[in-house]
Amino acid sequence: MSKLTHHAALFAGSAFALSLALSVGCGKGKADTSRVIANVGGEKITEAEFQDVVKTLSPDAKDAQTFLTDPAARDERAQLASRIAMSRAIAVYAKQTGLDQDPAVKRQMEQQQANIYFQALMQKRMTKVEPTDDQLLAFYKERVALLQASGRAQGVPPFETVKAQLPELWKQQRAQSxxxxxxxxxxxxxxxxxxxxYRPAGE
Incomplete structure (x- = not known):
């Protein structure tokens, strides 16, 4: 619950919000007959679409289901629905005023879209695998070797002392790779x- 509430709060100010608002309801293979939960300038947002947004925001299916069904999460659901509707309203208003055709806005949208695509590609490839002790030890030795090569290995704590801190560093390196x-x-x-x-040095 708390995880998804955090995701819902982030939704309001993220670049992902507008992109998601624009895409909600698009690309469905079958007719959506679920209940309409919001009408935004004549465009409908259905309960099924809302559920899709929640599942997108939460990486944990159980967490998402709890958020969607727990009576105690009613206010958080309402706040998220309001944010989705407002994001849709902004998108509709941008079209009404021609802002969506502004060259500067289109360039920014293209960049944000590229960022979202890249993050999606990363998520598809990054599995939630926890490093083994052998992997952590190899990672530790690699870092120590780098410090030794630069003459900064003096005072490096032993593996067991820093073992608890290594998984997060290992994951960061894995994400970078x-x-x-x-x-x-x-x-x-x-x-x-x-x-x-315009070619960077070394390319």
């Missing part, structure tokens, strides 16, 4: 050529 792999994969599938004066 995965990010590089995803970017490499994208470049292989979508070749990018830059003019000489």
């Amino acid at each position: 995965m990010s590089q792999e995803v970017q490499k994969e994208i470049k292989a599938k979508v070749p990018v050529t830059l003019a000489d004066e």
